[in-house]
Amino acid sequence: MKKIGDYIVGPASELKAYLDDESGLPVPFNDDDIPSQFRPLIPLIRIWGIGDDVLRDSRVETAPVEERRELVQGMEHLYPGLVNWLGGDEAQKVQQTDAYHALSCLSYAFELAAVIESESGA
Numbered sequence: 001m002k003k004i005g006d007y008i009v010g011p012a013s014e015l016k017a018y019l020d021d022e023s024g025l026p027v028p029f030n031d032d033d034i035p036s037q038f039r040p041l042i043p044l045i046r047i048w049g050i051g052d053d054v055l056r057d058s059r060v061e062t063a064p065v066e067e068r069r070e071l072v073q074g075m076e077h078l079y080p081g082l083v084n085w086l087g088g089d090e091a092q093k094v095q096q097t098d099a100y101h102a103l104s105c106l107s108y109a110f111e112l113a114a115v116i117e118s119e120s121g122a
Contacts, residue, residue, distance in 0.1 A: 026102065027051045033099035038082060041106060044074050048109035049102040056105060060112045065120075068113045075110040082107055 001010030026049040031042055048071055050056035090100050
């Protein structure tokens, strides 16, 4: 593979592997930008805060039950406050911070995990 300007050129198999590796990573963020009340969620963000919707959903859906349960239990008490924060002043900014994006991705992972857990009767 090689980079030509803004483009990466190479065989499809190499490009797919590169993109899978890059897009399946959690959103990068600065810990200090996470509001203090949500800092206990940082370890969860580093696992579940995947920016790509399809890859994030796949990760949640294929996760072992114990890992998904840890996500739900780790988030459920902070989720109402997080939703209020995500829908508050920060959401009105022209460009949200990486921390905002990371917390949004974590909330999406939590929502899907909570649905899966409730449907499984866990």
